[in-house]
Amino acid sequence: MILEIKDLYVSVEDNIILQGVNLTVKGGETHAIMGPNGTGKSTLASICMGHPKYKIESGDILLDGESIINKTVDERSRMGIFLAMQNPTEVPGVTNFDFVKAALQTRMEEGKHLRVGKFILEFEKASENLKMGKGLAHRFLNQGFSGGEKKRNEILQMQLIKPKFAFLDEIDSGLDVDALRIVGENVTNQKSSDLGLVLITHYQRLLDYIVPDYVHIMINGMIVKTGGKDLIEKIDSEGYDWVKTELGITDFDVRKAPVSLGTCPSKSLK
Amino acid sequence: MKIPTYLDTKNQVVIFKDNEWINKSIAVLKDDFLDVSETETLFIYVEDYLKENINLNLKEKAKTTIYMIFKTSVPKHYEIKINLDQNAELDVFSVVRNVEKTQLTINRKFELAKSSNLKIRNALLNMGETSLNDSVNLNGEKAEVNMDLLNVGSYNDIFKVNQDVSHKAKWTVSNITNSLISNSNSKLDYSVSGRIFKGNEHSSCRQTNKGIILSEYGDIGVIPKLFIDEYNVEASHGAAIGQIDEEQLYYLLSRGLTETEARSLIISGYTKPFVANIVDEDIKELVERQILKRINEADIL
Numbered sequence: 026m027i028l029e030i031k032d033l034y035v036s037v038e039d040n041i042i043l044q045g046v047n048l049t050v051k052g053g054e055t056h057a058i059m060g061p062n063g064t065g066k067s068t069l070a071s072i073c074m075g076h077p078k079y080k081i082e083s084g085d086i087l088l089d090g091e092s093i094i095n096k097t098v099d100e101r102s103r104m105g106i107f108l109a110m111q112n113p114t115e116v117p118g119v120t121n122f123d124f125v126k127a128a129l130q131t132r133m134e135e136g137k138h139l140r141v142g143k144f145i146l147e148f149e150k151a152s153e154n155l156k157m158g159k160g161l162a163h164r165f166l167n168q169g170f171s172g173g174e175k176k177r178n179e180i181l182q183m184q185l186i187k188p189k190f191a192f193l194d195e196i197d198s199g200l201d202v203d204a205l206r207i208v209g210e211n212v213t214n215q216k217s218s219d220l221g222l223v224l225i226t227h228y229q230r231l232l233d234y235i236v237p238d239y240v241h242i243m244i245n246g247m248i249v250k251t252g253g254k255d256l257i258e259k260i261d262s263e264g265y266d267w268v269k270t271e272l273g274i275t276d277f278d279v280r281k282a283p284v285s286l287g288t289c290p291s292k293s294l295k
Numbered sequence: 296m297k298i299p300t301y302l303d304t305k306n307q308v309v310i311f312k313d314n315e316w317i318n319k320s321i322a323v324l325k326d327d328f329l330d331v332s333e334t335e336t337l338f339i340y341v342e343d344y345l346k347e348n349i350n351l352n353l354k355e356k357a358k359t360t361i362y363m364i365f366k367t368s369v370p371k372h373y374e375i376k377i378n379l380d381q382n383a384e385l386d387v388f389s390v391v392r393n394v395e396k397t398q399l400t401i402n403r404k405f406e407l408a409k410s411s412n413l414k415i416r417n418a419l420l421n422m423g424e425t426s427l428n429d430s431v432n433l434n435g436e437k438a439e440v441n442m443d444l445l446n447v448g449s450y451n452d453i454f455k456v457n458q459d460v461s462h463k464a465k466w467t468v469s470n471i472t473n474s475l476i477s478n479s480n481s482k483l484d485y486s487v488s489g490r491i492f493k494g495n496e497h498s499s500c501r502q503t504n505k506g507i508i509l510s511e512y513g514d515i516g517v518i519p520k521l522f523i524d525e526y527n528v529e530a531s532h533g534a535a536i537g538q539i540d541e542e543q544l545y546y547l548l549s550r551g552l553t554e555t556e557a558r559s560l561i562i563s564g565y566t567k568p569f570v571a572n573i574v575d576e577d578i579k580e581l582v583e584r585q586i587l588k589r590i591n592e593a594d595i596l
Contacts, residue, residue: 074549077541102551114546117505118564127560128550165564182550 026052026089028073028106028190028221033084035065035072035246041082042068044246050190053218057232057257058225060243061265066225067111069243070192074108075101088190103132105189109179109196115167121178122148122162125185132186151184154214156207172199180211190221197231209234229261242268249274298340299364301577307337311344332357332383336575341373342366350376353383353411362578363389370398377403379411381435386414388573390582393421396451400426409435409464416572419446419454420585428457433467433498442471445569447589448481448513455484462491462498462528469499474565475506475536477513478590485517489530496527506536507565562590 028050035043042065050056058066072079073086075098086093093101116124125148130139145162152161155177167175176196183191193212197205212235216222224235232240232254240256241248244265249272250256259267268274302308307320309329320337323330331337332354339361341349353359357380365373379385393399399421407413419425431440446454460469475483489500500523506515519532539561547557566586573579 076545097554098545098548099551099553099557102549108549110546110549114540114542116543116546116561116564118566118568119560120567123563123567124547124550124560127552127556131551131553131556186550 026189026219026221027087029085029087030069030073031085031087033069033072033086034082035068035084036080036082037068037078042079042246043072045084046243046246046248048223048241048248050221050223052189052221053216054239055216055222055224055235055237057237057240058223058243058248059227059240059257059260062227064243065246066243067194068246070108070194070223070225073101073192074098074106099131102186102188107183107186107188107191109176109183109191109193111194111198113167113170113175113179115165115170117165117168119166120163121166124166125182128182128186147185151181154184154207154211155181156204157181173201173204176200177204177208180208184211184215187219189219190223192223192225194225195227196224197226197228205230206234229257232257244268244274298342301581302338302340302364304577305338307334309337309339311339311341311346311349313343314345316344328352328378330354331359331361334359336360337362339363340366343369343371344373347372348374348376351378353377353379353385355380356382358384360386360574361388362575363387364578365389365391365393365399365401367391367393367397367399368395372400373402375401375403376406378406379408379413379438381408382410383408384412386416388416388418388578390418390578390585391421391425392581392585393423393425396423398424398426400428402428403430405429405431405440407431407433407435407438407440410437411435412438413440415440415442416569417442417444417446418569418582418585419444419448419456420582420589422450422452424453424455426455426457429459430457431460431469433460433462433469434464436464437466437468438464439468440470442469443569443572444471444473445566445586446473446483447476447478447566447586448483449478449589450481451479452481453484454482457486457488459486459488460490460500462489462495462500465495465497467495467498469501471502471504473502473504473506473517474569475504475515475517476509476562476565476590477506477515478509480510480512482514483516485515486520487517487532488520488522489532490522491525491528491530493524496525498525499529501530502532504532504534504536505565506534507562508536508538509562559590 030048033043033046081094240252242250309320310317321333328350330352477483487502491498502519504517515536517534519534521530521532523530544557
C-alpha cells in the first residue's frame with residue numbers, strides 16, 4: 026500500500042497553489058503536515074480527494090502505482106482515499122445512518138447487500154467510542170452539530186468506511202480538550218499497517234495524541250523540510266520564521282497560471 | 296363500486312365516488328356535515344365525486360386522524376369545510392393520486408375554536424394541473440395549526456398552492472413547512488400567507504419553504520407573506536430554493552457514493568422526513584411508491 030504524490034502543481038482560479046509537492050505515504054505510516062496559513066496544506070488534501078475546484082497543472086498522484094488524477098471523487102473514495110474535512114457539509118433530511126449505510130453498500134460487490142444488523146452494532150459502537158450519543162444514527166447529517174461533533178462524525182465515518190489512506194484536515198480545530206483526546210485516541214486505535222494517515226494541523230496538541238512518524242513543513246506550496254517529532258516542538262515554540270531564514274525562503278505573491286491571450290492572425294505567404 | 300385494495304382492510308372508510316357516497320364508518324352525517332368525532336382513524340376516499348361540497352365536523356375534545364385520498368380522471372373542483380370545536384384535535388393527511396393529466400381544484404377551509412389543534416399534511420405527487428387552496432382561521436385562543444407539505448412535480452405538471460392562515464385570537468400558533476421538488480418542465484407556484492390581526496398578541500406565525508429544482512426548465516416560485524398588525528407576536532418566514540448544492544454532492548461523493556446515489560440521497564432528504572411522519576403503513580407505502588415513481592419516471596438521475 027503506497028500513496029505517491031509526484032512533483033504536483035495545482036491551481037485554483039488561475040492561481041498556482043501547489044508548486045511541486047512530493048510526498049510518499051506507505052500503509053502504517055503517519056505523516057503530519059504543518060505550515061503557515063495559506064500555504065496549500067488543505068489544497069493538497071482536497072486535490073487528492075479530487076475536489077473539482079482545483080486543477081492539476083502537472084505532476085501525478087499514484088495509489089499503489091496507479092494514477093488517480095483522472096478518477097472521479099467517488100472512484101477515489103472507493104479505491105481507498107478518505108478526507109476528513111475541515112468544514113463538513115450539512116445535508117438536511119439525510120440521516121447519518123442512511124448516509125454511512127449507503128457509503129458502505131456502494132463498496133459491496135453487485136448483488137451483495139450490507140448486513141444491517143451487524144452494521145447497526147458497528148455504528149453504535151463507533152458512536153459510543155466517540156461519545157456521540159445514542160441518537161446520532163437518526164440525526165440529519167451534520168445538521169445542527171457543534172463544531173466538535175462534526176469533527177468526531179468525520180472520524181466515525183473513517184472508522185466505519187475503513188479507508189487505505191486518510192487525510193485529516195485540521196481535525197483538531199473546534200475541539201475542546203476532552204474532544205481532542207477522544208478523537209486522538211480513536212484515530213490512534215485505528216492505526217494499522219492497512220492505514221496511511223496524513224494529518225494537517227497547526228498545533229502540537231493533536232500530535233500529542235496521534236504521534237506522527239514524519240513531520241513535513243509546507244511553505245509557499247512546497248514541502249520545504251521533513252523531520253521527526255523534534256520539529257513539532259520547535260514550530261510550536263518558535264513558529265516558521267526560522268525555517269524561512271534557514272532555507273532562504275521569502276514570502277511571495279501567489280503565482281498566476283499562464284493564461285492564453287489568444288492567437289495572432291496569420292497570413293500565408295505566397 | 297371499485298375502491299383501492301388497501302382500503303379493504305380499513306374499518307372506518309367513507310367513499311365519495313361519482314354521484315354517491317358510502318359510509319362504512321361510525322361517522323354521522325347530519326345537516327350536510329359529516330361528524331367524524333367518534334372515529335379514531337378515518338379514511339376518506341374521493342374519486343370523481345359529482346358534488347362539490349364535503350363538510351366535516353369535529354366535536355369538542357374529539358381526537359381524530361383522517362386520511363383523504365383524492366383520485367380524479369376528469370377535471371374536478373371540491374369545496375371542503377372542516378370545523379374543529381374547542382379542544383378538538385385533528386390530524387388530516389391528504390394525498391392526490393391522479394394517474395392521468397387532468398385538472399383538480401381543492402379549496403379547503405378550516406375553522407378552529409379555542410385550544411383546538413390541527414395538523415395538515417399534504418402530499419402532492421400527482422400529474423396534471425392542481426390547485427390547492429388551504430385557508431385556516433384560528434378563531435379561538437390557543438388554537439394551533441401545523442401544516443407540512445411535500446410536492447414533487449414532473450413533466451409539464453402545474454401546481455398552484457395558496458396557504459393562508461389568519462390568527463383571529465390571542466395565543467394562537469401556526470407553522471407551515473413546504474418541501475418542494477421540481478423536475479422536467481413542472482411549475483410549482485406557492486403563495487404562503489400568515490396574518491395576525493390587531494389585538495391577537497402572544498401569537499406565533501412561522502413559515503419555512505425549501506425547494507430543489509432538478510432540471511433546466513423546472514420552476515419553483517414561492518411568495519412567503521406576513522401581514523402583522525400586532526406588536527407582541529413572533530413571526531418568521533423564508534424561502535430557500537435552488538439546484539442541488541455542489542458542496543453537498545462533493546461531500547457524498549467523497550464517501551464513495553456514485554453521483555446517481557448521491558443525488559438520490561440528497562433528494563430523499565426532502566421526502567423522507569415527510570414520509571416518516573405518516574403513521575398508517577399502507578398510506579406510507581402508497582406515498583413512498585408514488586414518490587419513487589415520480590422521481591424515477593423523470594429524467595433527474
